[in-house]
Amino acid sequence: MIPARCCLRFLPPPPFTHAAQPDAAAVCFPPPETSEDRISQLPPDVQRTIVSKLPVKDGVATAVLSSRWRWIWSSIPLVLDDAQLRPAGAYELDDDEDEDEDTEAAEYLSRAVVGDKVSDILRSHPGPFRSVRLTSSPASSLRDWLLTMAEKGVEELVVLNCEWPTALMVLSVELLRCESLKRLHLALCQMPRLAVPGWPGQRRAVRFPNLQQLVLCHAFVPISDIGGFLAGCPALEVLAFVESCGVPQYIDAFCPMLKCLLFWQFKPVKLTVDAPRLERVILWRTNQFFIPPRTRVIIRRAPNLRMIGYLEPKLHVLESGDTVIKEGTRPNPDAMLPSVEILAVKIRFGVREDERTLMSYLRVFPNIRTLHIQSAPGPLHLEDEDAGGAFWIDGIFSSIKCISKIKKFSFYDFYDMGNDSELLFIKSIAQACSSLEHMLIAISASIMEPPSWLKSRLMDAMSEVEWASEASMLDIVTGNHKEWEYGTASDQSLSDPFEYI
Numbered sequence: 332m333i334p335a336r337c338c339l340r341f342l343p344p345p346p347f348t349h350a351a352q353p354d355a356a357a358v359c360f361p362p363p364e365t366s367e368d369r370i371s372q373l374p375p376d377v378q379r380t381i382v383s384k385l386p387v388k389d390g391v392a393t394a395v396l397s398s399r400w401r402w403i404w405s406s407i408p409l410v411l412d413d414a415q416l417r418p419a420g421a422y423e424l425d426d427d428e429d430e431d432e433d434t435e436a437a438e439y440l441s442r443a444v445v446g447d448k449v450s451d452i453l454r455s456h457p458g459p460f461r462s463v464r465l466t467s468s469p470a471s472s473l474r475d476w477l478l479t480m481a482e483k484g485v486e487e488l489v490v491l492n493c494e495w496p497t498a499l500m501v502l503s504v505e506l507l508r509c510e511s512l513k514r515l516h517l518a519l520c521q522m523p524r525l526a527v528p529g530w531p532g533q534r535r536a537v538r539f540p541n542l543q544q545l546v547l548c549h550a551f552v553p554i555s556d557i558g559g560f561l562a563g564c565p566a567l568e569v570l571a572f573v574e575s576c577g578v579p580q581y582i583d584a585f586c587p588m589l590k591c592l593l594f595w596q597f598k599p600v601k602l603t604v605d606a607p608r609l610e611r612v613i614l615w616r617t618n619q620f621f622i623p624p625r626t627r628v629i630i631r632r633a634p635n636l637r638m639i640g641y642l643e644p645k646l647h648v649l650e651s652g653d654t655v656i657k658e659g660t661r662p663n664p665d666a667m668l669p670s671v672e673i674l675a676v677k678i679r680f681g682v683r684e685d686e687r688t689l690m691s692y693l694r695v696f697p698n699i700r701t702l703h704i705q706s707a708p709g710p711l712h713l714e715d716e717d718a719g720g721a722f723w724i725d726g727i728f729s730s731i732k733c734i735s736k737i738k739k740f741s742f743y744d745f746y747d748m749g750n751d752s753e754l755l756f757i758k759s760i761a762q763a764c765s766s767l768e769h770m771l772i773a774i775s776a777s778i779m780e781p782p783s784w785l786k787s788r789l790m791d792a793m794s795e796v797e798w799a800s801e802a803s804m805l806d807i808v809t810g811n812h813k814e815w816e817y818g819t820a821s822d823q824s825l826s827d828p829f830e831y832i
Contacts, residue, residue: 335495338518339466341548341573341595341817342489345412346462375403383407386415391452408461408486409452413468416448417441442469442493449476458483459511466491470498477506484511495519495549507537507563515539518548522560537563548573558583571821572597584609595817598626598646605631612639613820613828614647636668640675640703640829644688649695656695658687672700675829679709680752686722690731699733702760703829705743706753706775723755728763737764741830744775747785754789758796765799774809782809 373381382390382403387410393400418441446469453460453476463485465473470492480488482505492500501521542564552560557579561567567586571593580600584592589606593613604612614628629650630636642649649656654666674696678685693699728734740760745753761770772789774782786807793805815831822828 335491335493335519338491338548338574341546342464342466342491342516342518343514345414345464346410378403379407383410387411387452388416388448391455405455405457408459409456410462411449411452411460412464412466413445413449414464414466416445417467418444442467445469446472453479453483456483458485460485462487464489467493470494470500473500474503477503481505481509485509486511487514488512489516490518490520492519507539507560510538510540512539512542514544515542516544516546516548517550519550521551539564540566542567544569546571546573547575549575551575552579557581558585561586569593569821569823571595572599573817591821591823593821595820600624601627601629603629603631604633606633608635609633610635610637611828612636614639614641614643615815615820630668633668634670636670638673638675638827638829639671640673641677641705642675642692643677643707644685645679645707649692651695656688656691658684658691660691660694662691662695666695668696669698671696672698673703673827673829674699674701675703675705677705677707679707680756682709683722685709686752686756690727693728693731693733697732699737701739701741701827701830702737703741703743704756706746707744708746721755723752723759725759725762727759731763734760734763735765738766738768739771740764740767740769741771741773743773745772745785745789746775746778747788754792758793761793761796761798761803763799764803767798767800767803770803770805772805772807774807785809 378400382393382400385393390404390407393404445467449465449468450472460480460483463480465476466489468476473490473492477490481503490502492498494500499521500519502517502523504523507523537560543566545564545567546569561570561584564586566588568588569591570584570586570589571591572582573593573595575597582599582601583603583605585603585605586609587606588608590608590610591613592604592606592609592611594602594615595613596616612628612633614626625646625648627648627650628642631652644658651662651666651668654660654662656662656666674692676689676692678689680686689704737760742753742757747753757770757772761767774785774789776782778785786809789807815829819825819831820828
């Protein structure tokens with residue numbers, strides 16, 4: 332069972348923290364030795380700016396300073412992080428630490444205190460709410476608050492059921508009609524079931540006309556409802572499923588404005604994409620422990636798709652149009668995806684099915700400029716036909732159009748575990764990519780021998796290669812290099828989120 336606190340790393344950070352505003356209270360309150368109140372003499376806009384920078388509990392406190400200040404806090408769009416309302420000295424449980432009866436009781440009391448304060452704030456503030464982050468409040472109060480926020484208008488909402496798995500929190504239907512929402516992050520919550528349209532008195536439409544970002548982290552959505560849910564989000568640009576235990580199993584992403592589709596440690600059975608503005612599809616660790624069947628990734632229409640990865644032949648079956656891309660597939664022109672410039676693939680070198688499927692992928696994407704390859708551990712004992720690296724012979728890429736256009740190539744987790752397939756593949760890339768400008772090889776941190784020895788052998792081996800591009804630069808990195816994280820994958824400002832070394 333995943334602890335609630337593990338989900339915090341998948342949620343956006345608090346808008347304000349005490350550390351970011353260490354002297355905020357000192358700015359607003361005159362020193363005790365003087366009776367002169369210069370802050371109250373500032374223009375109203377400046378006063379509003381000052382209060383808006385304060386943590387919520389200090390912002391509320393300004394309302395009791397004087398009648399001059401009472402209106403300021405309530406006139407500012409609310410920014411609320413309930414973690415800032417925890418009692419001083421409240422016990423914070425680490426992810427790897429067990430709870431006992433004392434800490435459970437302390438946490439219960441802390442949530443009760445936070446719940447009372449949040450209730451007072453939401454009741455006293457007239458709205459609108461610019462950002463509300465609820466990660467430390469009792470689940471029993473969340474439903475009532477969601478109704479209040481839907482009525483008063485909230486733009487950004489983060490909800491984490493911190494009492495999971497003790498309490499299951501089903502969202503209120505009213506939240507699904509919150510037309511002011513622009514960003515919604517839900518963790519360890521359950522969507523209310525949508526009744527079948529047309530049933531007497533049972534029509535519950537989803538109306539999120541302004542919702543641009545939706546992140547579901549262990550948020551359970553009934554299989555039959557995901558299509559109706561997305562249909563009510565015409566402005567949706569970012570859709571992410573994080574550690575969602577394969578629910579829903581079937582996802583039809585028919586979204587006219589969708590730009591980014593992200594699956595992080597989430598394995599649906601079938602994903603169908605029909606999104607004219609989609610730019611990136613990111614799949615990562617769709618299932619750490621492979622459970623059949625493989626996920627069908629069907630690209631119906633995505634004329635602006637710029638990047639896709641990490642595709643894994645072991646876990647995914649890629650379909651473009653009506654063509655299944657598998658080993659030996661030579662797709663027709665209608666199945667090609669010419670808009671894709673960045674491709675990331677994770678394969679088991681030495682496993683022929685994976686290697687041949689990679690060749691089929693390269694035929695589907697004729698205009699790749701950046702190729703990322705991650706090596707995955709293969710079976711301990713390969714079949715005779717799979718043994719060795721003879722597959723990657725010189726000239727194997729001669730019929731692959733995209734090879735001459737690749738400018739950047741990265742190879743992650745180089746193992747060299749008695750299997751020369753990895754090295755022969757890298758050499759073949761160097762010999763075939765006539766436009767290659769930069770090649771990066773990252774040696775796996777899990778190898779048994781000193782990484783410096785392997786780096787030296789790699790340098791010697793690559794020095795013997797007749798490179799197709801004289802302008803190519805080779806970098807080989809060793810040690811515990813930076814791992815790819817959810818924050819990197821979900822960062823829309825990065826032109827290439829797969830470039831994580």
